[in-house]
Amino acid sequence: MKLYGYFRSSAAFRARIALNLKGLAYEQEFIHLRKNVQRSDAYLAVNPLGLVPALDDGGKIITQSLAIIEYIDETHPEPPLLPRDARGRARVRALALAVACDIHPIDNLRVLRYLAKPLGHGDHDIESWFNHWIKLGFDGLEETLAGDGGAGRFCHGDAPGLADVCLVPQVFNAKRYPSFDLKPYPTIMRVFDQCMTLPAFDAAVPEKQPDAE
Amino acid sequence: MKLYGYFRSSAAFRARIALNLKGLAYEQEFIHLRKNVQRSDAYLAVNPLGLVPALDDGGKIITQSLAIIEYIDETHPEPPLLPRDARGRARVRALALAVACDIHPIDNLRVLRYLAKPLGHGDHDIESWFNHWIKLGFDGLEETLAGDGGAGRFCHGDAPGLADVCLVPQVFNAKRYPSFDLKPYPTIMRVFDQCMTLPAFDAAVPEKQPDAE
Numbered sequence: 276m277k278l279y280g281y282f283r284s285s286a287a288f289r290a291r292i293a294l295n296l297k298g299l300a301y302e303q304e305f306i307h308l309r310k311n312v313q314r315s316d317a318y319l320a321v322n323p324l325g326l327v328p329a330l331d332d333g334g335k336i337i338t339q340s341l342a343i344i345e346y347i348d349e350t351h352p353e354p355p356l357l358p359r360d361a362r363g364r365a366r367v368r369a370l371a372l373a374v375a376c377d378i379h380p381i382d383n384l385r386v387l388r389y390l391a392k393p394l395g396h397g398d399h400d401i402e403s404w405f406n407h408w409i410k411l412g413f414d415g416l417e418e419t420l421a422g423d424g425g426a427g428r429f430c431h432g433d434a435p436g437l438a439d440v441c442l443v444p445q446v447f448n449a450k451r452y453p454s455f456d457l458k459p460y461p462t463i464m465r466v467f468d469q470c471m472t473l474p475a476f477d478a479a480v481p482e483k484q485p486d487a488e
Numbered sequence: 489m490k491l492y493g494y495f496r497s498s499a500a501f502r503a504r505i506a507l508n509l510k511g512l513a514y515e516q517e518f519i520h521l522r523k524n525v526q527r528s529d530a531y532l533a534v535n536p537l538g539l540v541p542a543l544d545d546g547g548k549i550i551t552q553s554l555a556i557i558e559y560i561d562e563t564h565p566e567p568p569l570l571p572r573d574a575r576g577r578a579r580v581r582a583l584a585l586a587v588a589c590d591i592h593p594i595d596n597l598r599v600l601r602y603l604a605k606p607l608g609h610g611d612h613d614i615e616s617w618f619n620h621w622i623k624l625g626f627d628g629l630e631e632t633l634a635g636d637g638g639a640g641r642f643c644h645g646d647a648p649g650l651a652d653v654c655l656v657p658q659v660f661n662a663k664r665y666p667s668f669d670l671k672p673y674p675t676i677m678r679v680f681d682q683c684m685t686l687p688a689f690d691a692a693v694p695e696k697q698p699d700a701e
Contacts (some may be wrong), residue, residue, distance in 0.1 A: 323635070332502070335575060339589070342581035349574040361562040362548060366553035372588075373537055376552070380593045400607065415537035422536070424493070427541055447589035 276301040277331040279321060281308045285379055286340040287328040288444040291484075293344040294477035295350045296435060297430035305486035308384055341375055344437060356436045366423075367431045370416065370438035374445045378412035382448065406455045409448065413460050416442070421462040428469050435470060443470045447481065489514040490544040494521045495697035498592055499553040500541040501657040504697075505670035508611060508688035509648060510564045518699035554588055568648045574632040577632075579636075580644045583629065587658045591625035595661065620669045622661065626629055626673050634675040641682050648683060649651070656659055656683050660694065 278294065280287030286404045295299050296326050306327050313325045322329040322338050330337045330346070338345050348356045357364045380386070382405050390396045390404060420426045430438035446467045449455050457464055470476045481487055491507065491514050493500030507514050519525045519540050526538045535542040535551050543550045543559070550556050561569045570577045593599070595618050601615060602610045633639045643651035659680045661670050670677055683689045694700055 276682040298545050308552065322628075323631035324590065325624070326590065326628075335576070337582065338580045339584055340587075342578045345581060346574055346578040350576065361559055362550070364562065365550045365555045365559040368558060369550065372552040372554055375585075376554075376589050376593050377537070377539065381599060386594060389617070393616075394607075394609065394613065399665040402665040405604070412537070415535075415539075418532075418536035478626075 276333075278302070279304050279306050279318070279329040279331070280327050280416055281306050282481040282487040283306060284327070285444040285448055286325050286375075288447070288481060289340045289375075289440050290328040290330065290343050291479035292440045292443065293347055293437075293480055295355065296354065296440070296473075297347055297461055299347070299351060303485070305484075305488070312437055318404075327346060332367055341371060341437075341441075346442060348437075356435065356440065358431060358436070363425075363431060367424055367436055367438045370419065371441040372421075372429055373412060374418055374441040375448050378408050379446055379448070381408045402452050402454060405448075407454060409445070411453060412445075413449065413463060417460045417463055420466065426462060426466065428466075430466055435473060435475070439466060439476075443467055489546075490517055491515070492517050492519050492531070492542040492544070493697075494519050495700040497521060497540050497692040498587075498657040499539070499638035499655070500555045500662055501654050501660070501692055502588075503541040503543065503556050505653045505656065506560055506569060506650075506688055508691055509567065509569065509653070509686075512560070512564060516698070518697075520699070522655060546672050552648075554584060554654075557653060559649075567647065569653065571649070572685055576638075576644060578638070579638055580649055580651045583632065583643055584654040586625060586629055586632075587654040591621050591658055592595065595620045613667050615667060618661075619665060622668060625658075626662065626676060630673045630676050633679065639675065639679065641679075643679055648686060648688070650690075652679060652683050656680055656689055 277300065278290055280303055305317055312318055313327060319325055322337055324338060327342055328343060330343045335345050344356060357367055365418060387401055390401055421448040425431055429435050430442060442463065449457060489512065491503055493516055495674055513551060519531055521590055526540060532538055534549055537551060541553055541556060543556045550559050600614055603614055633643060638644055640646040642648045644653060662670060
């Protein structure tokens with residue numbers, strides 16, 4: 276398998292963690308987002324949506340990090356990244372989507388770039404925007420994780436899964452600006468610290484990728 | 489079952505279509521997003537993330553439209569909203585996520601409001617923003633649907649499913665401003681028109697909901 280990614284892409288980071296948790300070997304091809312390689316003809320032929328990650332599994336391309344992770348989980352069931360019961364699966368997917376739909380896309384590089392140009396915003400406005408959407412999302416996630424009884428050592432019980440795979444890269448993003456206060460999120464940070472003790476998470480961090488700058 | 493929604497919410501629209509395709513009876517409780525009812529203490533007790541939709545199934549709350557739809561599909565398997573094969577499932581999920589992650593959240597009401605205040609943008613900038621993200625997403629979706637051989641009468645083969653459930657509300661959003669040109673998207677519009685012949689889609693449209701204004 277080959278993963279098209281970028282060291283700093285939060286969505287590619289998710290896919291790396293999932294592949295590592297499954298113990299799957301994969302090569303990586305790096306698509307330099309800041310140089311707009313994702314909009315090159317060569318990459319658009321791989322993924323017409325012009326985004327990373329994309330997974331090449333025997334010549335078949337699968338796009339979108341959550342679709343990639345569910346595919347890996349269906350084709351390589353052990354260890355499972357989703358619970359067995361429908362309600363547990365719904366809880367884990369909802370936690371994952373709370374990051375993947377409601378925080379990350381709004382703070383994505385291409386959106387921040389649009390704020391700078393054409394909209395003309397400077398660093399201060401962009402930092403406030405970036406932190407605003409993480410705070411909104413983390414407030415709800417913290418309350419859910421601390422309050423609904425589903426979390427154990429990880430987001431759902433005592434084994435890492437899809438929700439953790441999405442949460443950890445988002446915490447990395449939250450640390451981008453020192454102005455973002457992580458103290459109101461003790462449950463998120465407890466799960467984050469637990470995840471980071473695992474080699475599958477640690478090996479997937481941006482700074483350990485070959486294309487890290 | 490009870491669905492917390494709002495007539496104009498694209499994510500609630502998806503959940504309504506899915507429930508209708510399954511032939512499930514449900515009551516609706518309407519959360520007035522423009523009046524910020526989603527941030528009321530009463531609703532935050534239902535969904536700490538302060539977003540619609542949320543599904544109450546026997547007192548258990550499920551949030552996030554895609555998690556709700558997968559839950560409905562797992563607990564009421566017929567007719568299926570996802571294909572049986574892992575690659576087909578990955579394709580359908582990727583199409584759904586291309587809307588649910590990469591278009592819709594960036595054009596959501598709360599984001600448009602933030603552009604207006606505190607960022608101070610007027611109607612023209614907001615319309616350009618709104619259309620920009622739909623165009624980027626639809627360009628990739630059109631190429632995928634027209635080019636990868638997976639589409640039939642619907643996004644995946646000849647039966648409606650999760651990808652159609654996400655695509656149709658996004659086409660409704662794309663029609664919000666007459667300045668958005670739908671002509672470059674003949675495959676998207678062919679699928680859209682096919683979906684709209686089905687009562688499950690038609691009954692779910694915003695203007696047919698009891699809270700429509």
